[in-house]
Amino acid sequence: MSLIKSMADIVRPQSNEQASQVQEREPKIQIRNLNAYYGKQHAIENINLDIYPGLVTAIIGPSGCGKSTMIRCINRMHEVIKGAYAAGEVIVDGENIYALDADPVRIRRRIGMVFQKPNPFPTKTVYENVIAGLRLNMPKQKKSFYDEVAERSLRAAALWDEVKDKLNAPGTALSGGQQQRLCIARALAIEPEILLLDEPASALDPTATLKIEDLLFSLKEQYTIVLVTHNMQQAARASDMTAFFMAGEDHKGRLIEYGETKEIFINPKDKRTEDYISGRLG
Amino acid sequence: MPAMRDAELARLKSRKLSAAFFYGLIIIATVLSVSILFIIISHIFVNGFSALNWDFFTQIPKPYGEEGGGIAPAIVGTLIMLLVAALIAIPIGVATAIFIVEYGATKLAAAVRFAVELLAELPSIVVGIFIWALVVRNLTGYSGLAGSLALAVIMIPIIARSVEEILKLVPDSLREAALALGTPRWKVVLFIVIPTVLPGLLTSIMLSVARAAGETAPLLLTSLGNSFFNFDLRRPMAAMPLQIYSYAISPYDDWHTKAWGATLLLIALVGIMSGGVKYFTRRWNHESH
Numbered sequence: 270m271s272l273i274k275s276m277a278d279i280v281r282p283q284s285n286e287q288a289s290q291v292q293e294r295e296p297k298i299q300i301r302n303l304n305a306y307y308g309k310q311h312a313i314e315n316i317n318l319d320i321y322p323g324l325v326t327a328i329i330g331p332s333g334c335g336k337s338t339m340i341r342c343i344n345r346m347h348e349v350i351k352g353a354y355a356a357g358e359v360i361v362d363g364e365n366i367y368a369l370d371a372d373p374v375r376i377r378r379r380i381g382m383v384f385q386k387p388n389p390f391p392t393k394t395v396y397e398n399v400i401a402g403l404r405l406n407m408p409k410q411k412k413s414f415y416d417e418v419a420e421r422s423l424r425a426a427a428l429w430d431e432v433k434d435k436l437n438a439p440g441t442a443l444s445g446g447q448q449q450r451l452c453i454a455r456a457l458a459i460e461p462e463i464l465l466l467d468e469p470a471s472a473l474d475p476t477a478t479l480k481i482e483d484l485l486f487s488l489k490e491q492y493t494i495v496l497v498t499h500n501m502q503q504a505a506r507a508s509d510m511t512a513f514f515m516a517g518e519d520h521k522g523r524l525i526e527y528g529e530t531k532e533i534f535i536n537p538k539d540k541r542t543e544d545y546i547s548g549r550l551g
Numbered sequence: 552m553p554a555m556r557d558a559e560l561a562r563l564k565s566r567k568l569s570a571a572f573f574y575g576l577i578i579i580a581t582v583l584s585v586s587i588l589f590i591i592i593s594h595i596f597v598n599g600f601s602a603l604n605w606d607f608f609t610q611i612p613k614p615y616g617e618e619g620g621g622i623a624p625a626i627v628g629t630l631i632m633l634l635v636a637a638l639i640a641i642p643i644g645v646a647t648a649i650f651i652v653e654y655g656a657t658k659l660a661a662a663v664r665f666a667v668e669l670l671a672e673l674p675s676i677v678v679g680i681f682i683w684a685l686v687v688r689n690l691t692g693y694s695g696l697a698g699s700l701a702l703a704v705i706m707i708p709i710i711a712r713s714v715e716e717i718l719k720l721v722p723d724s725l726r727e728a729a730l731a732l733g734t735p736r737w738k739v740v741l742f743i744v745i746p747t748v749l750p751g752l753l754t755s756i757m758l759s760v761a762r763a764a765g766e767t768a769p770l771l772l773t774s775l776g777n778s779f780f781n782f783d784l785r786r787p788m789a790a791m792p793l794q795i796y797s798y799a800i801s802p803y804d805d806w807h808t809k810a811w812g813a814t815l816l817l818i819a820l821v822g823i824m825s826g827g828v829k830y831f832t833r834r835w836n837h838e839s840h
Contacts, residue, residue: 349730378733388724392746402732405742452728459732 297322297463297493298343303357305338305347312338313522316357318512325485325494327508327530329501331545334514335522336497337385340465343495344380345373361463378406381456385468387448389440389455396436398451399423402459418458426454427484446477453484463493470503482507501546505534513542595815602812612778612794618805622813624780625794629764629817631782632695632774632790636702637760643703644710644759645752651711652718653740664715671708678704679769687773695781695788698774705766706759713755717748750832757828761821767792791817 296319303316313335320326328336341347342355345366358365366376389398399419403410419436423429428450432443440451449469456464466485470478485494485507498504504511511533516522526533526542537543606621613620647667651660682701691697721744729739745752770776775787776797791813798810 344731346727346731349727374733374735376733377731382731384724384727384731386724388722388728390725390728390743390747401729402734405729405732405734405738455728455732 294321294323296320297361298495299358299360300343301358301360303339303342303355303359305335305342305355306353307350308352311519311521313342313514316524318524318527320493320495321510322493323489324509325489325496325507326510326512327504328495328497328512328514329499329504329545330514330522330525331516332499333520333522334516336514337467338522339514340382340467340495340497343463343465344377344382345371346377346382348373378402378459379461380463380465381459381461383449383452383456383464383466383469386472387445387452389443389448389451391439391441393440394437395432395440395443395451398440399454399458401455406459422454422458425457425488426450427480427487428454444477446473446480449473449477449481450484453481457488461492463495464488466494466496468497468499471499478503501534505530513537513539513545515541515545592818595811595818598808599811599813599815602808603815607809607812611780616803622789622791622794622809622816624777624789625791625813626816627780627782628695628698628774628777628789629791631784632699632702632770632788633760633764635696635699635784636706636763637756639699639703640706640710640759641756644707645714647707647711648714648718649740651715653736653744667708667711667715670704671712674768675705675766676768676772679772682769683772691785693773693775693787695774695784695786698770698788698790699784701769701773702763702766705769706763709759709762710755713758714748714752717751717755718744720751721747750835753828754825754832757825761825764821765792765817767796771796 298318298320300316300318300320303313304311305313316339328339330336338347343359343361345355347353347355355367358367360366361376361379365371366373390401393401396419397404399422400415403415403418420429423432428447431447432438432451435442440448443451449472453464453466453469470481473481482503485496488494489509496504496508498507508530510528511530512527513525513533514522515525526537526539528538533542534546537546606619608621608626609623610619610621611624612622647663651664651667654660655664678701682697682704686697686700687693725743725747726739729743730736734743770790770793774790774793776793777787777789779789781788795810795813795817798806798813801807
């Protein structure tokens with residue numbers, strides 16, 4: 270139990286009161302009976318999950334539990350992989366993004382995504398990377414508009430001070446942590462309502478990781494943030510709500526337990542959650 | 552113990568001997584392949600260099616038995632037909648590669664890929680006969696356009712296959728980054744994937760142009776050749792490989808020399824093109840990284 274106690278110490282105390290208050294709000298994302306597949310392989314089964322605005326929701330679980338698949342279903346990036354498809358409902362602001370007439374391209378403009386490995390566009394400068402989404406999908410705006418968005422997004426991503434003098438350097442010339450914050454700035458530039466982060470710090474050193482976590486804390490007022498992580502300390506530090514996923518013997522990922530991060534880490538209701546958090550599993 | 556050491560030493564000796572033997576074989580093979588190229592190029596240079604003069608580049612060929620003249624119509628014809636063939640083949644070849652790689656989850660894409668491979672292995676004389684039967688006999692007669700089409704058919708599979716390999720090198724994470732910004736797939740290909748591989752794209756296009764520049768058999772059956780200047784794609788057009796062929800089988804020493812000269816020029820042209828592209832793509836890569 271000593272480990273669980275130490276994990277509890279990590280949990281930010283103020284964010285938990287916040288969590289219980291905010292839960293009375295309408296959920297921003299409602300996931301209903303969601304199943305996702307890679308060809309014949311059933312990756313996640315019957316997921317039901319409410320995600321609230323103004324909070325960081327962490328999805329944790331051992332490798333292969335379907336946590337990345339889950340987050341990729343929220344902006345319909347799952348189906349980009351060859352042979353992959355999903356069935357069920359993901360309702361964002363009352364609108365099912367898996368409805369037959371829903372356009373995945375429009376959905377992705379409302380839901381930004383940051384990936385595991387920093388992936389700035391190698392042929393573009395820092396500046397052009399930030400406004401890439403606008404250039405691609407809202408072309409022919411005034412330069413001052415692009416400048417404004419670039420600065421606002423870089424400031425929001427806590428990167429402005431570090432790169433304001435090298436906006437014309439290639440995006441790939443930045444350090445790994447800076448590249449990842451550049452990718453966050455790029456996602457914020459298209460003004461999404463939801464920000465999905467798929468293990469954003471797993472390729473970064475501890476200092477860069479902490480910067481990203483602080484960044485999430487400052488962004489959550491404005492955005493609904495979903496964070497996939499295999500790092501339990503990170504979930505404890507950075508999130509308000511935690512969903513624990515695990516795959517059974519049949520390799521289908523399921524949602525085991527969902528609740529306030531404090532509750533999940535201090536009083537897990539499910540034996541499997543407790544085993545995972547205390548390090549006896551996965 | 553000393554006996555043991557002797558045996559070990561003997562084994563070591565034989566191992567070193569066999570290593571030296573195989574190393575020698577590899578060196579000989581390498582020298583052979585390089586020297587073949589060297590012999591060919593030096594032979595062409597020795598025989599053809601004396602043909603290169605101002606008239607050679609600017610004059611039309613003289614009639615039988617007269618000395619002098621040049622191969623200007625063939626130089627012009629080759630450049631025109633290569634240009635037209637490239638204009639036809641580049642969009643088709645690149646689009647085919649994009650279909651296979653970027654939209655290629657289907658069985659249809661696999662079938663297209665197989666068809667492109669077969670097309671690449673088609674003997675070039677067959678391409679000539681095909682264009683002759685389809686275009687020369689039915690539509691244009693012997694013409695520069697028919698020659699361009701034949702060269703385009705040669706170029707398309709070369710472009711499609713090499714561009715396919717280049718597109719496969721683009722990591723999926725890059726495509727996902729653009730897709731996740733709410734970008735339609737065609738824009739991802741056009742504005743993210745293609746700019747990333749542009750240097751490689753130019754190299755593979757140049758490769759196909761270099762290959763088509765030396766093709767003779769398909770042109771014999773399509774553009775036929777011409778002893779006079781012709782800029783009209785609807786009429787027979789001269790080309791350097793055709794000029795080399797007709798001069799080489801003639802009984803005149805002067806024409807033999809001109810055939811060597813034209814060969815030298817053709818090789819130099821191809822070498823300059825591919826060398827130039829290599830130089831520029833390297834500078835390009837240097838600047839963007």
